[in-house]
Amino acid sequence: MSYVHRGKEYSRDDRYVTNRITADGREGFPVEPGRYRLVVSRACPWAGRAVIVRRLLGLEAALPMAVAGPTHDERSWTFDLDPGGRDPVLGIERLREAYLALDPDYARGITVPAIVDVPTGRVVTNDFPRITIDMSLEWTAHHREGAPALYPPAARPEIDAVNEVVYADVNNGVYRAGFAGSQKSYAAAYERLFGRLDWLSERLEGSRYLVGDTLTEADVRLFTTLVRFDSVYHGHFKCNRQKLSEMPVLWAYARDLFQTPGFGDTVDFDHIKRHYFLVHADINPTGIVPAGPDLSGWLAPHGREALGGRPFGDGTPPGPVAAAEAVPSGHTPLVTG
Incomplete structure (x- = not known):
């Protein structure tokens, strides 16, 4: 970065x-x-x-x-x-x-x-x-047999439009808040971030995924910010109106993705926390890495299946993670199934 x-x-x-x-x-x-x-x-x-x-x-x-x-x-x-x-x-x-x-x-x-x-x-x-x-x-x-269509032709305009606002207001928005150099610029970034998160909550309240009824590139791009939210952005970047776990729709959506093969099994919370809290010495001069939060909630039932949707469309889930690429034990909740 x-x-x-x-x-x-x-x-x-x-x-x-x-x-x-x-x-x-x-x-x-x-x-x-x-x-x-x-x-x-x-x-x-x-x-x-x-x-x-x-x-x-x-x-x-x-x-x-x-x-x-x-x-x-x-x-x-x-x-x-x-x-x-x-x-x-x-x-x-x-x-x-x-x-x-x-x-x-x-x-x-x-x-x-x-x-x-x-x-x-x-x-x-x-x-x-x-x-x-x-x-x-x-x-x-x-591609493997059964690979999903993450960027299907008919959905590309909508995926691109969603990606554009999510990048500007959420993916990059947390950094805009965290690295703001004045109260005014921080306040603007904060309002823009949570305004977009509210918009996303409304969009996802009745739809399992961001675009259509299957996983797409748009879900991947939002997930990587959401999965870091409570561990890093809420405190370290002062994005603290609410934790992700206090935003019911987005928290359920993020858990749904986390429990989907290919998402949570790639996440290393230990590396995430050590990076932000040790590298950003100007924000965290003590170099103390927080012990929390409790990660067990990522495996709690999310109930999003009730919205329908087919995660992999006409494809299939990926197989188990190769041993050489597995996230170390203790760095993430164990995702099975």
Whole structure:
């Protein structure tokens, strides 16, 4: 994640590496199973989207994944979870090395998710909104049997419209509140965030999913913010009108997704908390990581089945998480079924 403060207003640095990996290789990067490495951190909501979509579509073998540790310094994400502190495939200690391989003078954000070309060791793209869409549209030859249609043609205009306001007001809205440089900018961000959450509650009161009766890209993008809300954003970012668990519709919706294969089984609450409370030293100078909240509520019945819907449409749920990619025991409630 990369941030820019302009005066007292928070602004995200959105100058991404926008190369694309496509089925026909029209931009010089063809889809090739095993050629690329998806670098993520389970702490990061933007990377969390890619982890979920990759799992739902069954791209684990075609697009191998590297998991960086939850904390970093100004020199970027590190591979401290791996033996010797190096990614075993890329052979690097810090993600920054792959960005500098692309451009020795690279001066933009060293962000996850990033897809790295293994033969050259260079970052291909860190354009997180495009990465997940291209997983759906360009990697189809390598989708698992029964993969859901997360970006179906007929629903794309509505998905795009929902994604636009959710990104501006919720996904990025929590950061706008958390990194506000004045009371006025914080108050505006706070009102905008909770206004949109109220809008989402109304939308979801009679509909199991955000667009249509199946899971789509829109649900993935909202989920990664909601799942971090009570653990981080409510207190750390001062988004404290209510906890998620005090917003009945959104709390039930989030639990429904969490209990759906491909969502909750990718979430690492330990990494999430350690990242925000240790890396953001300007907000949390003591470096104390909260012990709570109690996570058991994520497994409570949600009752959303009564609204109908078919989570995977004509497809099927993904199978069990591969042992090498399982979230460590104790870092998340155990999701079964």
